[in-house]
Amino acid sequence: MNRPLSKTSPLAVLLFLVGMTLWLGCKKDDKKGPECNISGVTFAYSANIKGIIDRHCISCHAPGSGVSGADVFDFTNYEAMKPHLDAGHVLERVVIKKDMPQGGAMTQAERDSVNCWIQAGYPKN
Numbered sequence: 001m002n003r004p005l006s007k008t009s010p011l012a013v014l015l016f017l018v019g020m021t022l023w024l025g026c027k028k029d030d031k032k033g034p035e036c037n038i039s040g041v042t043f044a045y046s047a048n049i050k051g052i053i054d055r056h057c058i059s060c061h062a063p064g065s066g067v068s069g070a071d072v073f074d075f076t077n078y079e080a081m082k083p084h085l086d087a088g089h090v091l092e093r094v095v096i097k098k099d100m101p102q103g104g105a106m107t108q109a110e111r112d113s114v115n116c117w118i119q120a121g122y123p124k125n
């Protein structure tokens with residue numbers, strides 16, 4: 001009646017892993033964001049993105065901003081922001097969900113710039 005665990009679990013584990021891989025693969029595709037719609041501009045953090053971030057994000061996203069939950073995500077410089085770019089979170093919140101900046105007005109053109117920068121691999125310079 002009870003099948004020995006040693007016989008059933010490797011297959012179950014394998015199926016689970018295959019399932020997770022497919023699921024995560026699909027999820028990742030969903031999070032690629034739209035294609036860049038601005039041509040003729042070379043986007044770089046220092047040249048055209050830092051100004052947007054400073055204007056719209058660091059009132060909350062800076063250590064000591066006093067905005068609980070946002071102060072732990074430091075967007076005051078490229079190095080601190082990079083892990084959130086790597087994780088796809090900036091793309092997700094600013095371009096796809098558009099729930100950041102929280103309660104703030106950001107133009108679609110600014111969102112497009114952030115998207116193009118990320119699609120280009122978010123270069124620093």
Ligand code: HEC
Nearest residue numbers: 056057060068069070073084089090093094100101102104
């Ligand atoms: C009014 C305050 C406020 C402003 C302005 C704001 N945020 Fe946020 N943000 C938050 C808070 C609070 C959280 C944590 C809760 C959450 O995830 O919603 C957060 C979380 C995030 C996260 C998730 C971090 C992670 O890696 O898990 C990202 C990405 C983000 N914000 C991006 C931005 C960007 C980019 C801007 C500017 C365009 C911005 N936010 C402006 C308050 C703000």
